[in-house]
Amino acid sequence: MLKIDNLHVAVEGQEILKGLTLEVPAGEVHAIMGPNGSGKSTLAHVLAGRPGYEVVSGTVTFQGRDLLSLPPEQRAREGMFLGFQYPVEIPGVNNVYLLKAAVNAARKHRGLPEVDAFEFLTLVREKMHLMRMDESMLSRGVNEGFSGGEKKRNEVLQMLVLEPRLAVLDETDSGLDIDALKVVANGVNTLRAPERSLVLVTHYQRLLDYIVPDRVHVLVKGRIVQSGDKTLALELERRGYDWLIGEPESPGRRAAGHDGRAASAIEGARLAGRPS
Amino acid sequence: MSAALLARLKDEYGAVRGALPDSVVGGARRREAIETLCAQGLPATREENWRYANLRVLERARFAPCPCAAQVADLPAPLEGFPRLVFVDGVLAAGEPVQHAGLEVHSLRSGAQGADSSSAQRIAALPEARLALLNEAFATDGAALRVRREAGAARIELLFVACAPAQTGASYPRVHLSIEAGARLTLVERHLSAGDEASLVNGALRVDLAEGACLEHYRLQQTSARAAWFDTAEATLAKDARYSLIALSAGALAAHSTVHIRLAGPGAEIALCAAAIGDRQQSQDTYVLSEHMAPRTRTEQIFRGIASGRARVAFNGKIAVRENARGTDSRQSLRGLLAGPEAEIDLRPQLEIYTDEVRCSHGATAGKLDENMLFYLLSRGLEPEVAQRLLKWAFLEDVVSRIELPELRRCIEHELAGRMSELASLKELLR
Numbered sequence: 001m002l003k004i005d006n007l008h009v010a011v012e013g014q015e016i017l018k019g020l021t022l023e024v025p026a027g028e029v030h031a032i033m034g035p036n037g038s039g040k041s042t043l044a045h046v047l048a049g050r051p052g053y054e055v056v057s058g059t060v061t062f063q064g065r066d067l068l069s070l071p072p073e074q075r076a077r078e079g080m081f082l083g084f085q086y087p088v089e090i091p092g093v094n095n096v097y098l099l100k101a102a103v104n105a106a107r108k109h110r111g112l113p114e115v116d117a118f119e120f121l122t123l124v125r126e127k128m129h130l131m132r133m134d135e136s137m138l139s140r141g142v143n144e145g146f147s148g149g150e151k152k153r154n155e156v157l158q159m160l161v162l163e164p165r166l167a168v169l170d171e172t173d174s175g176l177d178i179d180a181l182k183v184v185a186n187g188v189n190t191l192r193a194p195e196r197s198l199v200l201v202t203h204y205q206r207l208l209d210y211i212v213p214d215r216v217h218v219l220v221k222g223r224i225v226q227s228g229d230k231t232l233a234l235e236l237e238r239r240g241y242d243w244l245i246g247e248p249e250s251p252g253r254r255a256a257g258h259d260g261r262a263a264s265a266i267e268g269a270r271l272a273g274r275p276s
Numbered sequence: 277m278s279a280a281l282l283a284r285l286k287d288e289y290g291a292v293r294g295a296l297p298d299s300v301v302g303g304a305r306r307r308e309a310i311e312t313l314c315a316q317g318l319p320a321t322r323e324e325n326w327r328y329a330n331l332r333v334l335e336r337a338r339f340a341p342c343p344c345a346a347q348v349a350d351l352p353a354p355l356e357g358f359p360r361l362v363f364v365d366g367v368l369a370a371g372e373p374v375q376h377a378g379l380e381v382h383s384l385r386s387g388a389q390g391a392d393s394s395s396a397q398r399i400a401a402l403p404e405a406r407l408a409l410l411n412e413a414f415a416t417d418g419a420a421l422r423v424r425r426e427a428g429a430a431r432i433e434l435l436f437v438a439c440a441p442a443q444t445g446a447s448y449p450r451v452h453l454s455i456e457a458g459a460r461l462t463l464v465e466r467h468l469s470a471g472d473e474a475s476l477v478n479g480a481l482r483v484d485l486a487e488g489a490c491l492e493h494y495r496l497q498q499t500s501a502r503a504a505w506f507d508t509a510e511a512t513l514a515k516d517a518r519y520s521l522i523a524l525s526a527g528a529l530a531a532h533s534t535v536h537i538r539l540a541g542p543g544a545e546i547a548l549c550a551a552a553i554g555d556r557q558q559s560q561d562t563y564v565l566s567e568h569m570a571p572r573t574r575t576e577q578i579f580r581g582i583a584s585g586r587a588r589v590a591f592n593g594k595i596a597v598r599e600n601a602r603g604t605d606s607r608q609s610l611r612g613l614l615a616g617p618e619a620e621i622d623l624r625p626q627l628e629i630y631t632d633e634v635r636c637s638h639g640a641t642a643g644k645l646d647e648n649m650l651f652y653l654l655s656r657g658l659e660p661e662v663a664q665r666l667l668k669w670a671f672l673e674d675v676v677s678r679i680e681l682p683e684l685r686r687c688i689e690h691e692l693a694g695r696m697s698e699l700a701s702l703k704e705l706l707r
Contacts, residue, residue, distance in 0.1 A: 048655050051647070076657035088652045092670025098656065105657035141651075141670075158656065 001026040001195040002166055005056030009046050016042045018222035027194040031208055032201045034219035035241045036168040040201045041085060044170040048082035049075050067087045077109035079165030082206035083172045096124060098142050099161055127160040132183050148175040156187040173207035185210030205237040218244050282314050288340040289413060299387030300415050316406055316421045325404045328590035328622050330530035330559040333504035341416045342445030348470045349435050355683050358464060360431040362468060365439050366447035367417040372469035378427025384418040404483040404534050408508035411448045411480035418450025423459040438499055440473035449479035455489035462492045469500035479634040481509040484699060485517035492520045494684060499527040515541030522678050523550040525560050535564045539573035547576040551574055551675040555588030561590040568601035575606040580672050582621035590622035597629045604634040612642035613671050
């Protein structure tokens with residue numbers, strides 16, 4: 001499904017991904033974990049085609065095609081979905097109509113007629129119910145005035161309606177309380193299928209209690225330094241990332257794996273102005 | 277330039293004055309208007325409030341009224357429930373007699389109303405408003421409307437169609453609107469072109485709202501891409517009068533609108549929502565003065581402007597609070613969207629406060645299309661062009677959402693879709 005080979009990516013001249021290699025076969029769920037600033041979000045954005053990320057070298061193939069040669073909109077139509085860490089608010093653009101436009105763009109790409117409006121709304125309502133979203137969100141602007149948790153649910157709702165072949169969820173668990181996390185995980189789990197792959201980018205093992213991954217990869221300084229099955233996530237939860245980083249760390253840095261807030265504050269200060 | 281232009285203006289006036297109808301504006305007032313204008317001079321871009329206007333179009337134009345045009349075909353469909361008067365090059369061309377108790381509508385030329393001598397001085401009281409003097413001097417017709425309380429929820433549409441090229445003369449739409457105490461009116465005012473001529477249109481509108489009167493006014497400027505469209509509007513609001521003005525300017529090569537709102541009675545309220553769209557070489561310039569002259573008066577000013585191509589979109593919004601206007605509440609929100617590297621947006625929020633105990637807020641921002649929003653839409657599979665147009669349209673939402681007539685709203689959305697997209701399906705992407 002997705003094959004990344006020796007990918008080097010720079011942002012504003014600074015190399016963030018330094019030879020990342022990863023393969024996600026169809027039907028599998030892979031988790032990418034790692035400390036702040038390791039390049040997790042960069043990976044997610046590069047896959048979606050965000051401008052400003054310079055691919056220095058390496059290849060990414062998606063369903064056998066060169067993903068990097070496609071513009072973002074075409075990646076989406078080919079079945080690639082990015083769940084944003086920070087979903088953007090777009091006042092004035094209706095939530096449900098954006099969804100419909102997205103579905104129709106993909107259908108047109110596959111030579112299918114436009115979706116029937118009534119059937120579409122029925123489907124959206126059903127998925128909203130699953131995501132425990134209020135129907136009033138249908139008529140609102142995209143993410144307009146949504147709380148952090150509502151935005152994340154809305155991302156998963158879009159994914160459920162679009163039924164992508166490959167979904168990359170960038171820290172979809174961050175900022176969610178435990179009930180919302182379960183709802184989001186439940187939504188994601190309904191999408192698991194033999195023909196579909198999921199990449200979960202996350203800091204914490206907690207999400208993986210509810211979405212059990214087939215593989216777990218640890219991204220440190222732009223490279224996958226360790227891969228394993230779901231037990232690797234448990235080990236990271238217990239031991240933190242230090243044993244994988246391979247160099248002496250400050251006490252604050254050691255807290256990274258255990259205390260997200262402390263880690264964020266420290267990393268946030270250190271990485272100010274730099275994409276992570 | 278100016279002296280030669282004024283000399284030509286005088287000559288043109290001298291040549292046609294005998295033929296100008298007294299019933300629209302009396303001869304003495306016309307002469308006075310020309311003299312005042314010549315003394316003050318025509319507006320120039322060195323003046324602050326005309327800085328962004330395209331005044332060069334005046335140099336090429338003939339000031340005298342253009343000859344009466346033939347009937348115009350292909351008018352847009354009338355709005356349901358709205359009697360309509362059609363003016364071609366400023367002269368009443370068509371319109372069923374309005375059958376609505378309490379709503380009197382006359383053509384100025386018919387003389388039924390009688391020329392109203394107070395209007396000229398009022399409209400041209402401000403230096404920014406002196407193009408109204410030009411209208412005063414040359415107007416050949418116009419509409420006089422009076423709404424009485426028994427009219428209930430009265431409605432009317434005034435359609436102004438520009439036909440003649442500016443070399444043959446200008447057109448001078450003129451409207452006197454008086455709404456009596458407690459009366460209400462919904463007015464749709466549209467300015468169009470019959471073809472793609474480079475017409476010169478110079479309109480003047482005067483509105484008087486008596487105590488508790490209410491006006492819902494929609495103004496659409498959709499003249500041809502070569503036209504020059506100037507307009508001066510002045511409204512005076514008595515106690516507790518309410519005026520909602522929603523203005524959309526998308527047409528013309530050079531459009532300049534001056535709006536002067538006088539909140540003369542306590543509790544009077546103006547909500548002005550304006551949107552301007554400029555593309556190619558267009559200039560869209562608006563000056564609004566909201567003058568608080570009595571206690572507890574309110575202003576809400578919203579402007580959204582989009583400039584693409586090499587267009588220039590400007591909005592100068594001034595709120596003046598006079599000494600006795602305690603308890604004034606004014607809000608101003610001006611936003612511009614730069615949609616091209618050579619486009620220009622100029623926003624000027626101004627506050628002038630001469631009393632205490634007021635609440636005045638204002639904000640002005642200009643920026644490009646939001647890259648994050650754009651990428652979000654692309655990442656959902658939308659074409660870049662569609663995504664961009666969608667964001668432009670969404671930018672106007674604050675104004676378009678205020679249109680309370682569904683039919684008119686659809687019409688405007690259609691117009692915007694035509695301007696911003698070949699894709700009819702775009703419309704349904706909006707709320």
